[in-house]
Amino acid sequence: QxxxxxxxxxxxxxxxxxxxxxxxxxxxxxxxxxxxFRQAPGKKREWVAGIGRSGGTRYAEDVKGRFTISxxxxxxxxxxxxxxxxxxxxxxxxxxxxxxYCGPAMSEGxxxxxxxxxxxxxxx
Numbered sequence: 001q002x003x004x005x006x007x008x009x010x011x012x013x014x015x016x017x018x019x020x021x022x023x024x025x026x027x028x029x030x031x032x033x034x035x036x037f038r039q040a041p042g043k044k045r046e047w048v049a050g051i052g053r054s055g056g057t058r059y060a061e062d063v064k065g066r067f068t069i070s071x072x073x074x075x076x077x078x079x080x081x082x083x084x085x086x087x088x089x090x091x092x093x094x095x096x097x098x099x100x101y102c103g104p105a106m107s108e109g110x111x112x113x114x115x116x117x118x119x120x121x122x123x124x
Contacts, residue, residue: 002026004095004115011121016085020118022078022095033102035111036069036080038091038120045094049080050102058102062088085122092117 008020024034035050049069050058057069068081078095096111103110 002097002113004097004113006093006095006115006118009093009118009120011123012085014086014122014124016122017081017083018085018120019082020080020093020120022115024076024078024095024097030099031075031097031113032100033106034071034075034078034095034097035102035106036078037094037096037108037111038089039094039117040088040091043091045108047106047108048093050106051078052102056102058104060105082120087122087124089120090122091120093120 003025005023006020009018012018032053033050036048037045038048039045048060048063049067051069051071066084070079094117095115097113098111
C-alpha cells in the first residue's frame with residue numbers, strides 16, 4: 001500500500017524561503033519518479049518538479065533556479081526547497097509518485113499515487 005504524506009509549508013514572505021516534505025511508505029524502491037505539483041485556487045493542478053531514481057531532476061520553467069527537489073538516500077522522504085518566493089507560489093502543494101521515468105514536463109494524469117497536500121501561502 002503506497003502512502004504519501006506532505007508536511008511543512010505554511011506562510012512566508014515574498015523573497016523568503018520555505019520547505020515542504022513528503023514522507024513515503026510502501027514499496028518506494030520501485031518508484032521511478034517522484035514529483036511535486038501545486039494547485040492555486042481556481043486553477044488547474046500544475047507540475048513543479050520531478051526527481052528520478054538516480055537523482056536526476058527536472059523543473060517547470062517558472063520555478064527553475066528558485067526551487068530544489070531532493071530525496072533522502074532511502075527514497076522515503078521527498079523535499080522541495082523553495083527560495084525567492086513570490087506571490088504566485090501560493091498554492092496547495094502535493095507530492096506524487098509513479099512507476100515510469102520522469103519526463104521533461106509532466107501532468108496530473110501521469111501519476112497514480114498522491115498525498116493530501118500542504119498549503120503554502122506567500123505574502124508581500
